[in-house]
């Protein structure tokens with residue numbers, strides 16, 4: 001068991017490296033052999049720890065990584081990771097030298113930026129490997145599909161670039177209705193044909209995120225970009241399930257204080273919960289300052305394998321639970337806030353639903369204030 005640099009705390013994120021490795025092996029079996037697996041490690045790998053999670057991915061069939069910021073890329077390079085790294089999103093021209101310095105493969109979503117990278121490639125005497133980002137309907141980043149004929153011609157004339165890839169991104173891949181996803185794929189394929197007609201044949205073609213990996217096998221092309229699914233969490237409640245894929249992240253905290261209450265006593269700011277009779281309140285030293293959702297009189301933790309309700313509002317540093325159902329609970333006992341304990345399980349989805357958000361948001365919200373504890377071995 002290893003821990004991140006942070007000093008120990010009574011609340012922490014635990015990552016099961018054995019299960020993470022297992023998930024990658026299952027993903028490899030799921031996706032056809034000719035399709036490359038790229039691990040999307042942005043935002044600290046959605047809470048797992050970008051360096052640790054990337055190492056496991058690269059040991060188990062992923063051949064490349066993706067991040068969003070130069071700082072995220074720097075962190076991976078500083079850790080000695082020299083796998084190809086795709087830089088998602090769009091750069092400002094002033095970032096071009098740093099992209100080259102870190103040996104990254106940037107997405108390019110405008111002719112102007114392509115020209116800036118081409119100039120830099122010509123100056124250094126070695127082409128810059130770029131991925132053409134095509135906007136097929138997400139309308140966030142990328143070269144607009146409607147104007148493909150015009151920009152393809154201009155890109156074809158540029159020296160100093162290597163077209164390492166072409167990609168697009170689904171606006172809706174994890175819901176039952178795949179209509180718009182198919183429209184986007186059709187647009188992407190038409191753009192690829194247009195690129196080929198002017199002599200641009202990118203090495204890697206990729207359109208799928210986790211939802212697409214699961215439910216849009218026709219759109220796998222020769223690479224998929226996997227973030228959430230690698231950690232065993234599904235992008236939605238309706239997408240297909242893969243047997244054996246299981247969550248690797250759990251959120252844990254130990255009971256650090258217990259308050260005996262009498263009938264009529266209240267708990268927390270605003271006195272929003274009132275005891276109906278004598279009871280004990282357990283305090284966990286984890287709050288919204290750690291990224292735990294700011295719930296009030298809602299939600300549960302697991303203690304002694306049972307569901308125990310949160311009472312009052314979650315505070316910045318602590319949350320309170322009603323120990324009536326667990327008379328044996330003592331200071332020091334380990335509670336589970338996300339994950340499994342005995343036969344009970346609290347899913348990320350459950351917390352996301354309570355908070356009115358998506359699983360991504362709950363996971364990415366877990367702050368660095370929480371130490372990461374790694375169990376098992378990166379080799380699985």
Ligand SMILES: *Cc1c(COP(=O)(O)O)cnc(C)c1O
Nearest residue numbers: 040169209210211225226227228
């Ligand atoms: C975040 C992101 C992904 C990964 O999505 P998951 O659903 O987590 O697999 C893929 N592609 C792009 C462009 C992204 O921004």
